[in-house]
Amino acid sequence: MEIFGHMLQALIDPQLVIYLAVGVFLGIYIGAVPGLSVTMAASLLISFTYSWDVLPSMAAMVGIYIGGVYGGSRSAILLNIPGAPAAVATALDGYPLAKKGLAGQAIGITVVQSVLGGLIGTIILAVGAPALAKVALTFAPRDYFLLAIMGLLLIGSLGSDSPARGVMSAAIGIFIGFIGMDSQTGHMRFVIGPSGSLFRTYMTLGVSYVVVMIGLFGMSEALMQLRDLSVKPVKQKVDKIVPGWKNILKYLPLSIRTSLMGTFIGALPGTGGDIAALMAYDHAKRTTKDPETPFGEGALEGLVACESANNAAIGGACIPMLTLGIPGDAVTAIMLGAMYIHGLNPGPLLMKNSADVFWYIIGAMFVGNIFLLIFGFTGIKLFTKIVEVPKHILMPIIIILSVVGAFSINNNLMDVYWMLAFGVLGYIMKLYHLPVAPTILGIILVDLIELNFRRAAVTVGNSITALLTDLVSHPISLVLLVVIIGMSLSSAGVFQKIRAKFPSGAQAKGSKA
Amino acid sequence: MKKRKLEKGELGFITVLGVFSLICLIASMRIFVTAPTLNGEGTVPLITSCVLVVMTLVMLLETRGCPRGFEKGAALGQKARELLQFLFPGMVGPIILYCLVYAVLLSILGFAVSTLIFLFVSMITLNREHKVRSFLISAITLACIMILFQFIFKVQLP
Numbered sequence: 171m172e173i174f175g176h177m178l179q180a181l182i183d184p185q186l187v188i189y190l191a192v193g194v195f196l197g198i199y200i201g202a203v204p205g206l207s208v209t210m211a212a213s214l215l216i217s218f219t220y221s222w223d224v225l226p227s228m229a230a231m232v233g234i235y236i237g238g239v240y241g242g243s244r245s246a247i248l249l250n251i252p253g254a255p256a257a258v259a260t261a262l263d264g265y266p267l268a269k270k271g272l273a274g275q276a277i278g279i280t281v282v283q284s285v286l287g288g289l290i291g292t293i294i295l296a297v298g299a300p301a302l303a304k305v306a307l308t309f310a311p312r313d314y315f316l317l318a319i320m321g322l323l324l325i326g327s328l329g330s331d332s333p334a335r336g337v338m339s340a341a342i343g344i345f346i347g348f349i350g351m352d353s354q355t356g357h358m359r360f361v362i363g364p365s366g367s368l369f370r371t372y373m374t375l376g377v378s379y380v381v382v383m384i385g386l387f388g389m390s391e392a393l394m395q396l397r398d399l400s401v402k403p404v405k406q407k408v409d410k411i412v413p414g415w416k417n418i419l420k421y422l423p424l425s426i427r428t429s430l431m432g433t434f435i436g437a438l439p440g441t442g443g444d445i446a447a448l449m450a451y452d453h454a455k456r457t458t459k460d461p462e463t464p465f466g467e468g469a470l471e472g473l474v475a476c477e478s479a480n481n482a483a484i485g486g487a488c489i490p491m492l493t494l495g496i497p498g499d500a501v502t503a504i505m506l507g508a509m510y511i512h513g514l515n516p517g518p519l520l521m522k523n524s525a526d527v528f529w530y531i532i533g534a535m536f537v538g539n540i541f542l543l544i545f546g547f548t549g550i551k552l553f554t555k556i557v558e559v560p561k562h563i564l565m566p567i568i569i570i571l572s573v574v575g576a577f578s579i580n581n582n583l584m585d586v587y588w589m590l591a592f593g594v595l596g597y598i599m600k601l602y603h604l605p606v607a608p609t610i611l612g613i614i615l616v617d618l619i620e621l622n623f624r625r626a627a628v629t630v631g632n633s634i635t636a637l638l639t640d641l642v643s644h645p646i647s648l649v650l651l652v653v654i655i656g657m658s659l660s661s662a663g664v665f666q667k668i669r670a671k672f673p674s675g676a677q678a679k680g681s682k683a
Numbered sequence: 684m685k686k687r688k689l690e691k692g693e694l695g696f697i698t699v700l701g702v703f704s705l706i707c708l709i710a711s712m713r714i715f716v717t718a719p720t721l722n723g724e725g726t727v728p729l730i731t732s733c734v735l736v737v738m739t740l741v742m743l744l745e746t747r748g749c750p751r752g753f754e755k756g757a758a759l760g761q762k763a764r765e766l767l768q769f770l771f772p773g774m775v776g777p778i779i780l781y782c783l784v785y786a787v788l789l790s791i792l793g794f795a796v797s798t799l800i801f802l803f804v805s806m807i808t809l810n811r812e813h814k815v816r817s818f819l820i821s822a823i824t825l826a827c828i829m830i831l832f833q834f835i836f837k838v839q840l841p
Contacts, residue, residue, distance in 0.1 A: 203831070334741040338700065341735045345707055345728070352724045357717075359724060360710060396775050399809060562809030563817075566802050567824055569782060573789075574832060577841045583790055586841060590782050601770065602696045620727045627721035634721060 193233020
């Protein structure tokens with residue numbers, strides 16, 4: 171009863187309701203503008219909330235977080251520039267929908283799926299936080315390594331009919347991720363340029379994946395669009411924004427599955443909505459038989475999977491933050507900082523010593539998702555007008571937004587130069603059918619892969635045999651390994667070949683008839 | 684990969700990727716030999732560069748039997764012209780050039796002036812009509828960006 175009392179505060183305290191609502195509203199629009207990230211908004215908010223009480227500051231933080239993760243999908247759908255890393259997968263099918271004049275429908279679906287995912291993630295947070303935190307803690311470095319390899323296997327399905335091209339693109343991304351000082355030994359890797367030059371100094375610190383993301387998605391898309399200026403902007407249909415019940419129920423099983431995936435992946439420290447969304451997208455692509463529209467060309471299943479997963483990952487990311495004091499992603503790291511500022515001690519004792527804050531955050535996440543459902547449908551008509559702007563006006567503006575977005579990461583002009591270079595690279599990659607999304611995935615996963623591989627190697631005394639034995643002798647590792655082998659065989663089309671060679675009885679009869 | 688007609692210069696692009704992969708492999712090996720252990724800083728780069736080399740070979744094998752992008756027996760000069768036309772058709776080349784000039788001007792003239800010039804010149808290059816309207820749109824866009832980023836969200840601009 172006491173727990174419900176704390177949770178209800180999110181709904182009945184007018185001041186907290188206003189802070190939460192304003193947070194969600196601002197989060198949506200901040201997330202929708204390329205260059206303004208949820209992480210940046212949350213870190214700016216910290217400076218405002220120094221003098222606030224704990225609950226109002228938590229209300230605003232939770233609101234910004236929920237709204238921002240959803241907001242990133244708008245620019246992904248309308249401009250092919252993911253407003254947040256979690257929206258990378260959304261662009262894969264959202265932007266093709268906008269090109270067909272269905273941006274309104276796509277945004278409507280993302281709102282509903284984000285809310286569904288957010289609510290499922292919050293329920294799991296409320297019910298199973300302590301238990302899930304324990305499971306997440308049992309993951310050893312080798313398991314994180316296998317998880318990252320699983321993530322990399324998605325590449326076969328991200329936007330190319332050739333798995334080799336996907337793997338190539340991901341390996342390029344991983345290599346970009348290696349650039350700079352090795353975090354464990356301090357050794358410089360793949361750093362070039364004259365000693366003492368700005369270029370070399372920049373490379374020492376490594377290339378930000380947000381810079382690569384803006385270049386490969388936003389800038390390169392603007393250049394692709396310029397190839398044919400005679401194509402008139404598509405008139406967007408905005409009469410059926412709110413998806414019908416039939417539509418929601420049709421995708422409900424997929425939403426539930428990908429929300430569960432999103433929550434679990436979000437709960438693993440060091441992962442986040444971006445990885446959750448990409449894994450969910452892959453899951454949808456593998457499990458959806460005969461989608462109405464092929465994946466990568468505007469499949470609604472692609473939108474459903476990644477949007478439910480990235481918002482569910484919010485609940486997941488809060489699990490280690492609230493129960494162990496370990497941030498699940500960058501935003502929860504900032505929230506953790508805010509909690510320390512307010513004298514709280516996130517971790518196993520939070521539920522005991524500050525139960526009101528713990529349960530209020532969960533309550534705020536429920537109410538925040540309801541606000542998302544309300545505010546998510548605002549401004550859609552205005553936003554969809556962006557796509558209808560003539561190319562000769564829109565494309566230069568996209569380039570400027572890409573420049574501002576790249577610069578705002580570190581306030582460094584070098585980021586702008588790199589973004590432009592990646593823009594041209596992405597443009598050439600697209601021309602030669604090399605998908606760009608796996609490159610982003612590679613850069614995102616590089617730390618997870620390398621750090622955990624090296625940690626796993628250390629734990630077995632740098633012996634390959636011992637490492638392989640380790641992988642098959644632990645239940646979690648074994649399960650992950652079996653999944654990886656299954657995914658590899660499925661990517662290589664082995665199952666299809668076997669099925670073709672040995673058709674089932676019904677199929678065989680059908681073919682004879 | 685489904686058999687399709689190769690794009691102009693696609694084989695050349697794969698070759699460039701192959702050269703890049705080999706450079707990565709050599710650079711990774713040089714790092715690996717400094718700490719030749721499983722947890723060394725060169726191990727994962729070495730594995731990744733091997734993957735790059737193997738994938739380049741697979742991509743090359745996949746192009747077997749695909750119709751080539753260039754006409755058979757075309758002269759080198761003609762191939763180069765066709766390649767440039769394929770890579771930078773219409774206004775793509777000029778806009779990439781403007782981007783490079785803009786990147787240089789940013790540090791000299793500052794964000795406001797260089798952005799206004801870039802927007803205006805790009806817009807009239809892409810559509811020569813409505814010069815006054817293009818200038819007004821450029822100025823309004825710049826004002827909106829500055830108000831939103833610099834004054835409301837306090838984001839530093841270049």
